[in-house]
Amino acid sequence: MxxxxxxxxxxxxxxxxxxxxxxxxxxxxxxxxxxxxxxxxxxxxxxxxxxxxxxxxxxxxxxxxxxxxxxxxxxxxxxxxxxxxxxxxxxxxxxxxxxxxxxxxxxxxxxxxxxxxxxxxxxxxxxxxxxxxxxxxxxxxxxxxxxxxxxxxxxxxxxxxxxxxxxxxxxxxxxxxxxxxxxxxxxxxxxxxxxxxxxxxxxxxxxxxxxxxxxxxxxxxxxxxxxxxxxxxxxxFAYDKRAWRGMGVALPVFSLRSEQGLGVGEFLDIKGLVDWSKETGMRLVQILPVNDTMATYTWVDSYPYASVSVYALHPIYINLEAVGALKDKKKMTKLKTLKKKLNALDTVDYEAVMNAKMDYLKEIWSEKKASFLKDAKVKAFIKEQEEWLLPYAAFCYFRDKYKTPDFTKFEKFAKYDAKEVEKLFGAKSKVKDDVNFYVFVQYHLHAQLLEASEYAQDKGVVLKGDIPIGIYRFSADAWTAPHLYNMNGQAGAPPDDFAVNGQNWGFPTYDWDTMKKDGYAWWTSRMTHLSQYFQTFRIDHILGFFRIWEIPIDSVQGLLGQFRPALPLHLNEFESRGVRFDFDRFCKPYIREHFLGELFGADTDWVKGEFLKEKYTGAYDFKEEFDSQVKIQAYFNGLKAKDDADQARLDSIRDNLYSLHNEVLLIPALGYDDGMHYAPRVTMDKSRTFNELESYQKHTFWDLYVDYFFKRQEELWASQAMEKLPAIKEATNMLICGEDLGMVPDCVPGVMTELEILSLEIQRMPKDPTIAFGHPGNYPYESVASPSSHDMSTVRGWWEEDRGDTQRFYNEILGNWGEAPQHCEPWIAEQILVQHLYADSMWTIFPLQDLLAIDGELRRENPEDERINVPAIKHHYWRYRMHFSCEELVKQKNFNSKLKGLVTASGRNTEY
Structure with missing residues (x-):
């Protein structure tokens, strides 16, 4: 045999x-x-x-x-x-x-x-x-x-x-x-x-x-x-036809509007967007993260990337009627009135919506708590999810009790103790109803998102989620497993066209060495949980798996960050090139008399007296009480402006003081305490300290800068990604897309191709630094083609930002003759849509705003009202809403027919 x-x-x-x-x-x-x-x-x-x-x-x-x-x-x-x-x-x-x-x-x-x-x-x-x-x-x-x-x-x-x-x-x-x-x-x-x-x-x-x-x-x-x-x-099977290509729409859940809404989009409203997608030949709905971000109970929590749990869902997305009606008919009538009021608003009133929903949920919990834990489905849910669910519920209870998410203020529970937390849910616990309230909320959120997901699947529409790169510093995740994170640093991104000072997200960075010890079990668990609801997902800032931009804990802006991990510069590299290493000149803020007046004008003398100390004629250091951006921030937070003009003046002084802290050439390298290893400050060529160097010093610094950021790290960063990303890919069978925008190392495309992770192609942010705009005709098949993202202005908004860019785009990319119109007319928006539809990319995904742009009557009058986020603003209010309901959108027969015709003609509406 x-x-x-x-x-x-x-x-x-x-x-x-x-x-x-x-x-x-x-x-x-x-x-x-x-x-x-x-x-x-x-x-x-x-x-x-x-x-x-x-x-x-x-x-x-x-x-x-x-x-x-x-x-x-x-x-x-x-x-x-x-x-x-x-x-x-x-x-x-x-x-x-x-x-x-x-x-x-x-x-x-x-x-x-x-x-x-x-x-x-x-x-x-x-x-x-x-x-x-x-x-x-x-x-x-x-x-x-x-x-x-x-x-x-x-x-x-x-x-x-x-x-x-x-x-x-x-x-x-x-x-x-x-x-x-x-x-x-x-x-x-x-x-x-x-x-x-x-x-x-x-x-x-x-x-x-x-x-x-x-x-x-x-x-x-x-x-x-x-x-x-x-x-x-x-x-x-060897197909004798073109590879399959599909079309999708992107919209945050909070931006959905339904006729039965409560001032914000809800999980069950996804069904309406799915119906419309099916009607127009689209096969995918992409949303932003939907995890719980409740930290302060203020509108600041509207930022969807600062989750207090990578598992828990945000209560703002719950549909109250689906949870159950209150016995008190007067309260139900009051809710109906409030719904009408909040749903009529143009944008989300985050605090009003959250207050209304949490009040109602507490009312309905008091009526249902006696029977809730006896339900077989509830028991199964708790058993399956208890590893994260119980610590999260306890965290929420303590957050409410101590009125802060900062778990170091949780008194005897400041350090997580699983056995003590388990006791909170025991039959004899005085707070069992308080902690189980959050279990109750999560159960219904889970059921409603699952219902929406299954509805979409039945309609043949894929639901695409979004994975934030970080976790909130004061979250249930950090509380229960602080060893997995570097709590003394904060993640962000280096500068780009949208945030010239970089971005500081405030999240702790991951301790990848610790995570590696158990095969990245934390990530595997997170992906498995996500796959209950989504069939594909977007990895926010996938570059963070190659290296992360880590910013000192005492910085406000992102310019003083450096990549972790990285091969640093050694001071011998300067000496060998004829540059004598000068720590004070290269590593301390470069503050000189001759440019202070330009920064502070009439307030120069006050600034010098209040914040600076002269070390020698014409040269200054910060006083010890202002020797970090965080200390300066605290000082100005304590001032009260007389009026708006005075507030603008104080903000300007504060920001310019931040900029003085950024006036350094080198930053001590992370992981080295020997005074020998350094990282160059990003975009140093735009600093005064660089431009006032001697000519030979400039050349040396710039050569080392280019080598550090664009050459020496490639092999290291590729190996880092090839350790981490396979664990995420193999955890589930979801299709993975990576947001690979910004300062992209050369090794990134090769790694993503090898791991079969789709890239993101945004026309205004081409991967090739030698061109101003990407052309969809040149995009690879393993990609997602989009004209914009939630972090950018819409196509219509961008059209009015820079006349020179618009004219160039109009002539060179769209191939039109003559002068570009002042506004992005519907026919121009349609040209952009069609160009993307015919791309080779596996998916073309358009924000809803950019689809509505092709119809002069359906789109909003002011394109600025369509913007979701401004990355340069650290605490931006995420509150954009559709200006009509999903039910109304489905009824727009002419528009829907036209859109479906465009999608179908491009070959993006095929059965297989």
Whole structure:
């Protein structure tokens, strides 16, 4: 009894193909003991193993390739192949395989997102099964793009496969567990060469067929022994058509408007956007993070990226009626009146909405708490989620009790103690109702988001989530596991066109070394939790997985940050280039008399007297009480302005004092306390301290600056990402998209391509620094094409920002002649939409505002009212709302018909 393996793979000199599997002869799944194959020529590899002594009823295996010249290994994608052994029927097994490439575009079709798109299901009429005695030839193939109304068949050169007549092709069955179409059949006669192809046939219209492209599959049959089993495990159906492309819409949940709303979008309102998406040929709805951000109970909590839990959902998105009606009819009438008032507002009144919802939830909790914990579904929910749910509920209770999310103020609970927290939920606990209130809220939020997600899936619309790069400093996550974070630093982003001083998000950075010890279990858990609701997600600031911009805890702005990890500059690098290292000149704020007047005008003398001390004529240092941006911030927070003009004056002085702190060339490198290692200050070429160096010093500093930021780190940063991102990718089957905008290292595209993570292509932020605008015609397939994002002005808003940029875009990118219109007219917005629709990108996703821009009557009058966020403003109020309801949007037949026509004409509304 033996098994023969055959596979075609064109190798290069020095490369060896191996088989690693569960049997001892295949190495017992140890790659070091894998079975080497023999090359028969023409790219055909062969191996044979003896099965006569095996007691196993089945075995699994995969192929791998090793380059003996450099030791690099190449693995296959997907689950191991499985062979079921039956000694009573077969003595020989011939396994004809095809290599499953790991880095292949169509791997994306095996993700959860495309389960929704194609909704592949087993055919209602299964292929006829042959008796075990006759069943000896098995055909298997992965068909990633096939809809629910199609079946796969095999057609070929022999009678059993229809003699190339598609009408007589052999039907296949769908094995959902292995995501394969398969059929087993006898071949009655000896056939020297078997030729075949796979074909897709519509169950509704037999004339609708798609035959595989490319060459025929060919197999040489040496014998037709009844005791020989032959399996043809082909890789994928070879499509003879363009890759699938889809269209989606992006809108935060809080921006949704429904006729039954309470002044903000809710999870159940997602259904309305799904209905509209289906109506217009779009297959995806993208939202912003929906985690709980309640820290201060003020509008500052409207920022969706500062979650107090990476698991808990935000109560603002709950639909109160779905939780239940109050017994008090007067209170229900009062709620109805309040709903009408809040829903009439143009924007979200965060505090009013939150107060209304929390008050109602506490009322309904008092009525339902007696029976809530007895419900079987509730018990199952708590059991499944208790690892994060109970600590979160306790955190919320303490946050409310001490009126701060700062857990260091939680008295004896300042340091998390799981056993003590568990006692809060016990039957004898005096606060059990208070903590269980938050369990109650989360249960209903979970149920409502799950309902919206399942509704979308049933409609064939993918729901796309968003993963913030950081956690809020005073969150349940930081409270329960502070060892996972660097609490003495804060994450942000270096400067870009939208935030010239960089961004300081205030989040602690991750302690990746600690997270690595358990295989990034925190991330795996987070992804698994997310996959309950979403089939694809956007990784916010994916660059943070390569390196993070870490800012000192005493900084307000982002310019004094540095990348972690990074290979620092050594002071010898300056000395060897003829620059004597001067710590005071290079590392301390460069403050000189001759430019203070330019910064502070009439307030110069006051500034010098209040904040500075002269160290020698014309040169200053900060006084100790103002030697950080945080100290300056605290000082100005304590001042009261006389009026708006005075407030503007104080803000200007404060910001210019911040800028003086930024006047440094070098920053002591993180992780080094020897005074020998430094990081260059980002955008130092725009600083006074740089521009007032001697010419030879400038050249040295700039050469080292370029080397530090754009050369020496590439290998380190790539290796960092290749350690972390695979754990996130492998945790679930969700399709991953990365927000890779900003200061992008050269290594990023290669890593994302290797891991099959889609890039984000924004026309106004091209990856190529030598061009002003990206052209959708040049985008890669493994990408998401968008004209703007929530962190930018809309297309209409941008059009009016810089006349020069607009004119250039109008002529060079849109290809129009003459002078650009002052405003982004509907026909211009349509040109931009169409250009993106015809991109090669897998997905084109438009913010709703940019879609409405093509209709002069539907869009808002003022484009500034459509903006969601301004990154340069640290505490921006996130409150944008649609100006009409989803119900009204669905009724806009002319607009919807036009939009669907554009989407369909571009090929982005195909069934498969």
């Amino acid at each position: 033996k098994a023969t393996f055959k596979i075609h793979y064109d190798t290069q000199f020095g490369q060896q193909l191996l088989i690693v599997g569960s049997l001892p002869s295949l190495g017992k799944n140890k790659k070091e003991e894998a079975l080497e194959m023999s090359h028969l020529g023409g790219g055909v590899w062969f191996a044979e193993i003896d099965l006569s002594k095996t007691k196993a009823k089945s075995f699994t295996y995969n192929y791998m390739l090793i380059d003996k010249s450099n030791g690099i290994e190449y693995k296959e994608d997907g689950a191991p192949r499985k062979v079921v052994l039956d000694k009573t029927l077969y003595k020989n097994y011939i396994l004809q395989d095809a290599w499953n490439p790991y880095h292949e575009t169509e791997n994306a079709y095996d993700t959860a997102a495309f389960d929704v798109i194609f909704q592949t299901s087993a055919p209602k009429k299964k292929a006829a099964k042959k008796s075990a005695k006759d069943a000896k030839y098995t055909f298997e193939v992965n068909v990633p793009r096939i809809n629910k109304d199609m079946v796969a068949k095999v057609v070929g050169s022999v009678e059993e496969l229809g003699n190339w007549d598609i009408n007589n092709a052999l039907p296949m069955n769908y094995d959902k567990e292995r995501n394969l179409w398969t059929v087993t059949t006898p071949l009655k006669k000896n056939h020297h060469k078997l030729k075949y192809k796979y074909v897709l046939v519509s169950t509704k219209d037999a004339s609708h067929v798609e035959l595989e492209g490319g060459f025929d599959h060919i197999f040489d049959i040496q014998e037709n022994d009844p005791q020989t089993y032959v399996r043809f495990a082909d890789h994928r």
